[in-house]
Amino acid sequence: MRLTEIMDHLALACGEIDGLRVTPYPENRVNPPQAMVSYPRRYSYDESFGNGTEDVEISVVVFVGGRDAGAVRDALGQYVDGIGGTSIKQAIESHITTVWDIAHVMDAEFIIATVAGVEYQSAMFRVRVLGKGK
Amino acid sequence: MTMGVVHGKGVVVSVDAKDLSVYGTSCEYELKADSHDVTTFGNDTKVFAGGLKESSMKIEGIYDDTETTGPRAVLEPLVGTIAEMIYKPEGASAGPTRTFDALCTTYTETAPVADMIKFSAQFQGSGAVATTDPP
Numbered sequence: 515m516r517l518t519e520i521m522d523h524l525a526l527a528c529g530e531i532d533g534l535r536v537t538p539y540p541e542n543r544v545n546p547p548q549a550m551v552s553y554p555r556r557y558s559y560d561e562s563f564g565n566g567t568e569d570v571e572i573s574v575v576v577f578v579g580g581r582d583a584g585a586v587r588d589a590l591g592q593y594v595d596g597i598g599g600t601s602i603k604q605a606i607e608s609h610i611t612t613v614w615d616i617a618h619v620m621d622a623e624f625i626i627a628t629v630a631g632v633e634y635q636s637a638m639f640r641v642r643v644l645g646k647g648k
Numbered sequence: 649m650t651m652g653v654v655h656g657k658g659v660v661v662s663v664d665a666k667d668l669s670v671y672g673t674s675c676e677y678e679l680k681a682d683s684h685d686v687t688t689f690g691n692d693t694k695v696f697a698g699g700l701k702e703s704s705m706k707i708e709g710i711y712d713d714t715e716t717t718g719p720r721a722v723l724e725p726l727v728g729t730i731a732e733m734i735y736k737p738e739g740a741s742a743g744p745t746r747t748f749d750a751l752c753t754t755y756t757e758t759a760p761v762a763d764m765i766k767f768s769a770q771f772q773g774s775g776a777v778a779t780t781d782p783p
Contacts, residue, residue, distance in 0.1 A: 560657040562710055566670025615712075616764070644710075644764060646670070 527609035546579040565647035614645035658739030664731035703773030711765035
């Protein structure tokens with residue numbers, strides 16, 4: 515696998531969700547609602563003999579904004595749902611590509627993220643990507 | 649020639665002329681012999697003689713549905729049949745090559761809800777193991 519292609523295709527997958535802006539790399543500005551693909555927390559080689567399998571744990575962070583707390587909750591909730599047209603999990607796991615063998619959205623963690631001095635309610639999706647090492 | 653510890657990441661394992669290395673995560677090769685008690689009167693400790701040898705092999709790895717050459721496609725049809733096993737613990741271009749006929753006795757798939765499907769296969773050696781070392 516190639517890291518740049520993994521990040522590009524995670525962004526492509528999330529980009530299938532109507533109205534969600536996507537960035538295939540971390541950057542220091544946010545225009546919510548926006549999904550931003552982070553660098554992997556872990557990129558593991560040699561998961562099978564001859565580096566046949568690589569195992570990558572990578573995050574996609576979705577930032578939302580809103581007039582009030584209820585609007586923020588509603589905005590974020592639609593992306594966290596396990597199924598549906600706005601589901602990050604469904605968008606990534608149904609994305610068809612030769613870049614990886616399988617991508618599994620394992621969980622979502624809710625965080626207040628500060629970007630360029632502005633706080634955003636966000637959800638960080640942990641994605642496990644497995645594919646050929648060669 | 650440098651001698652020393654060897655990492656397992658370069659293991660090559662082939663079954664029935666299909667290279668399964670890229671799917672494998674663990675191999676367990678065993679060569680053992682029967683032990684016969686030949687202790688006679690007058691001995692204070694037991695005495696043993698070696699008997700027939702036997703080999704076995706266990707391969708574990710990540711399940712893959714690749715047609716023809718993936719582990720399921722290769723291993724499942726082999727259960728109950730004998731196939732050629734080639735095992736190179738130090739990699740394709742170093743160390744010994746062990747070649748032997750082996751009876752596939754078990755093919756197992758394990759599917760946990762929160763992880764990849766895994767496979768394993770167990771083989772019983774049939775006949776001698778030929779071991780060759782690179783020149």
